[in-house]
Amino acid sequence: MKxxxxxxxxxxxxxxxxxxxxxxxATNFLLPRKLAVRHNAESQSALxxxxxxxxxxxxEDKQIAIQNKDKLNNITLEFTAKAAPDGRMIGSISxxxxxxxxxxxxxIIIDKRKFIDKYPVNAFGTTxxxxxxxxxxxxxxxxxxxxxx
Numbered sequence: 001m002k003x004x005x006x007x008x009x010x011x012x013x014x015x016x017x018x019x020x021x022x023x024x025x026a027t028n029f030l031l032p033r034k035l036a037v038r039h040n041a042e043s044q045s046a047l048x049x050x051x052x053x054x055x056x057x058x059x060e061d062k063q064i065a066i067q068n069k070d071k072l073n074n075i076t077l078e079f080t081a082k083a084a085p086d087g088r089m090i091g092s093i094s095x096x097x098x099x100x101x102x103x104x105x106x107x108i109i110i111d112k113r114k115f116i117d118k119y120p121v122n123a124f125g126t127t128x129x130x131x132x133x134x135x136x137x138x139x140x141x142x143x144x145x146x147x148x149x
Contacts, residue, residue: 001026002039004047009035016047065134068108072131072139077101080148083124092122093145098129102141121145 001023005013009030013019018039021030030036037043077098082090095112098121102108116130116138126144133139 003030003036004039004043005030005036007035016050018047062134062137065137065139068110068133069137069139071106071108072102072133072141075102075106076126076142076144077105079121079143079145081124081145083147089122089124089145092120093143094120098141098143 002018002020003026005015005017005019008014012021012030019036021036026036026038031038079093079097079101081093084090095115098115099110099112102110110131110133114132116132121127121129121143124145124147126142129141129143131139131141
């Protein structure tokens, strides 16, 4: 019997996959536990609609990422930090601080784990950080750190 899996089933297949299983396994295990549905024209069209919606959502996310990339190129985030007697910066600016600043001031939501450059911002001046906004969409944000009290 052909079924469409609604969840990942160990040793059978992944979610949304069409698999051929024995009739007894399907009727006694997969169908009652709502792990699968019978493969027919109606379930196939529902699966196709689901894939179309997912593809549409991916395209929308990519467009948002491209818009955010354009916004990020024009943004310079300003931070202040204390200076040591020899002129070096005390501490560093964390990715979490940068994420919060982008969210609060510019309404751009970025996950701090998406930063490509993994070095800390621990020097005065301007630092350019690369952020992977979407697959193959990389934005650059400028972070300027000045001496504060």
